[in-house]
Amino acid sequence: MSTDEIGKIKVALAGNPNVGKSVIFNAITGAHQHVGNWPGVTVEKKVGKRRHGEANLEVVDLPGTYSLTAYSLDEVVTRDYIINEKPDVVVQVVDATNLERNLYLTTQLMELGARVVIALTMCDIAEERGDSIDVKKLSHLIETPVVETRAYEGKNVGTLLDEVVREATRKEHHHHTVGYGKELEEKITTVERLLEKDVPLAEKMPLRWSAVKLLEGDEEVTKRIAGSTGEKEILKIQDETPFELIEAEIADKRYEAIDAVLSQCHRRGERKLTMSDMMDRVFTNKWLGIPLFLALIWAAFQITFTAGAPLMELIDMGVGALAGLVTENVPGWFGFLLGDGIIGGVGAVVIFLPNILLLFLMLALLEESGYMARAAFIMDKLMYSLGLHGKSFIPLLMGFGCSVPAVMATRTIDDKKDRFITILVTPFASCGARLPVYIILAGTFFGRNAGNIIFGLYALGVIVAVLSAKLFRSTLFRGSPAPFVMEMPPYRAPKPRAVFRSTWNNGRMYLKKAGTIILAGVVVVWILASFGITPGGEFGMVDYGGEESLTAHIGKFMEPLFKPLGFDWKIAVALIFGFVAKEIVIGSLGVLYGAGEEGLSAALASDPAFNPAVALGLMVFVLLYMPCMAVVATIKKETGSWGWTAFSIAYSTGIAWLLAFAAVKIGILIGIGG
Amino acid sequence: MPRRNRRCRCSPGACPPPQSGFASKDEVTTLCDIPEGEDAVIVEIMAGRRLNARLSSMGIRPGKKVVKKTGFWRGPMTIEIDGTIYALRWGEAGKIIVKRK
C-alpha cells in the first residue's frame, strides 16, 4: 500500500482500569491527561492527535473497563465508543502482572472484530515479581501484535505506533474468536443467521459479537434489534436460554482459551512477600486503618498550611510593593482600578499559590502512591452504615482539589441512587478554591490555632457530606448501597516527575483562573464599587465602596438574609460573586477593602464589622454554600436534570446558612464575638 | 439463581457469626468464614447474574486460588487472586463459595 493512502487512522486506547492507558496517551500525544494509581481515574474520553510517519493518528484515551458489558457510566463511554465509532485500531493496554484477566477483555474485542494491538505495561513490576513472558510467542499464539512499552519513560512508543499503522493498513483482517463448544456454537450460528436477514442492521452490528451478547441476554443489544426482521425468533430463542448458565459457560470457555495460550508463554514467579503486602498489613489493618488515615490527612493539611505560610508572605509583600508603586505613579481612576481593583483583587488570590501547590502535591502523592483506593476500602464500613458506597469516598477526597472532576468521578459508581447521592454531597468536600478564605480568616482571627480551625472546617465538610448522604438515603433515595468490589492497586513509590507534573498542572490552572475569570470578576466588583447613584440622583462615580455605590445597594438588598449571621454588605457582595468562582470571595473582599497595599489580613483585622465569631461563621458559610458555576454546570451534566441541580443549590445554601448561624452564635457564647 | 444447601448463606448486612474455631479442613464454606492469612479455592459464586459476570470479568471466578488478606470485622475485606488485590464487602464475600485445602 502506498503511503499516501494511509490518511487518518482512528486509534482507541482501551483496557482494564489502572493499567497505564493515560500514561501511553500522554506519551503519544504530549497531552497532560490526569494519571493516578487507582482504578477509575479517566471517566471521559479524550481525543489527541499525533503524526507518525505518513499517518495522521487520532488517538482516544478511554476509561478503563473489565469487559464490554458496561456496568457503570465510565464503562458505557468506552463500550459505546468502541462499538459505535468503530476505531480503525484498538490498542489494548495490558497489565503484564495480570495477563489472564486482561486478556479476557481481549477475547471480547476480538469477537467484536476489532483490529487489536496489545501494548504491555508494568513489565518492570512483572520482572520484579519474577514472572517471565515470552512476548513473541504470545503474539504468535493470539495472532495479534504485542509491544512491550515503557511509556512512563517515553520508551517504545514509536514501535507501538509502527504496529498500529501496520495493523490499520493491512488489507485482510482475520476474525479471531474463542470457540464455545458445539451446542453453543449452533445457537450462535442460528442467531447470526437471523440477524443477517436485516441487512441495514447487520451492517451496523458485528454479527458474532451481537449473537453472543443476545444469548447472554444483554439488554442493550436486545434493544437494538427491536423492530428487525429476526426479532421475534431471536426473542423466542432468548426465552429458552438460561442466561446465567450461558454467561458462565462463555466466560469459562474464554478463560480456558486464555489459559491454553498462557500455559505456553507465561510463567509466574514464586510469590514473595512484597513491600506492598507489608504496607497493606498496616494501612488496611482493622485497628490501625482509620487512625492512620486520619493522621495522614491531618498531617497533609498541616503541611499545606504551615509550609506554605512563609512563601505566601513573600508573595504578599511583592504584591503590596507593586500596589504601592502603582498608586504612587499611576494617576486618576486607572490607578485606582489597577491598584485597588486588579492588584488588590487578583493579588489577594495569587498569594495563595504556594498553598494551592502544596495541596495538590499532597493529593498527587495520595493518588500516585496507591493509598486512594485504600481510603475507599477503609471507609467502606462507615460509609455503608451511612447508606453510601466505599467508592463514594474517592470523589470526596478528590473534592479537596476541585469539585468538578470529583463530581465526574462519580461515574465509576454503578448504581444510580448511590451515584446521585454522591453527586449531591461531593461539593461539601472543601475544594482548593475555598482554602484562601480559610487561610486569610483563620490566620487573621485565630492565630496559632489557624491550622486546627482549617482542619476542623475540612472535617466539617466531610461530616456534613456523610450526614446529608444518610438523610438522602433515608428519604429521597431509599434502598441499600450496591455491592462493593474494587481492585486495590499495588503501592508504588510516587514518580517525582508524575507528581511534579500533576501539581504544576493544577498550579498553572489556578494562575490561569486568576488571570481570567477572577480578574474579570474583580473588575466587575471594582466597577460596581466605584459607580452608583449620587445624592443628586445621577449615575456616576461615587465615593469608592461607599453607601451610594452599586455594591452597597446590592449588599443592602441582600442584607436581611445575611444580617442574622452578622455579615455586612461587603461580605454579602463577596459571597454573591463567589458563585462565579469561590476564589472571588477573597478577591472581592480584596477589592472592597482596597487591600492591595497593606494586605487584606490587616484590613480585615481593623474592620469593626469583623470579629472571630463572624469570621468563623463566614468560613462555615463559604465551606457549605452553593457550589460555584463550573460545578453547577457539571452537576447538571452528570445528573441530566435541572431539578436536582436546583435542589443541590438550595440544599447546600440552606445548610450553609443554618450552620453559619450556629457557628456565629456559638462564637458569641464562648466569648469570641468581638 | 440455583438454590443449594449451603453451610452459610450470607445476605448483605445479616450474616451468621463465624462458626467457632472456623470451618475445618476440606470444608466448603464462604469467604466470610476463612481466617485472615488463609487460602482456599473458589468453588462457586452465587451473587446473581450481574455480579457473577462482573466478578468473573475482574478475574474473581471459580477455580481460582484466593488468599484472604485483611478484614474489617463484618465490613470490607481484601483478598488476593493471581497477585492482584481486591476489596469486597462481607455481604459479597458470603456469596463466594470456597473450599479450604
Ligand SMILES: Nc1nc2c(ncn2[C@@H]2O[C@H](COP(=O)(O)OP(=O)(O)OP(=O)(O)O)[C@@H](O)[C@H]2O)c(=O)[nH]1
Ligand atoms: N511501574 C509502572 N507503572 C506504570 C506503568 N505504566 C503506568 N504506570 C503507573 O500506573 C498508574 C496508572 O496509570 P494511568 O495511566 O492513570 O492508568 P489508566 O489505565 O489510564 O487508568 P484509568 O484511567 O483509571 O483506567 C499510574 O500511577 C502510572 O504512573 C509502567 O509501565 N510501570
Ligand SMILES: [Mg+2]
Ligand atoms: Mg486513564
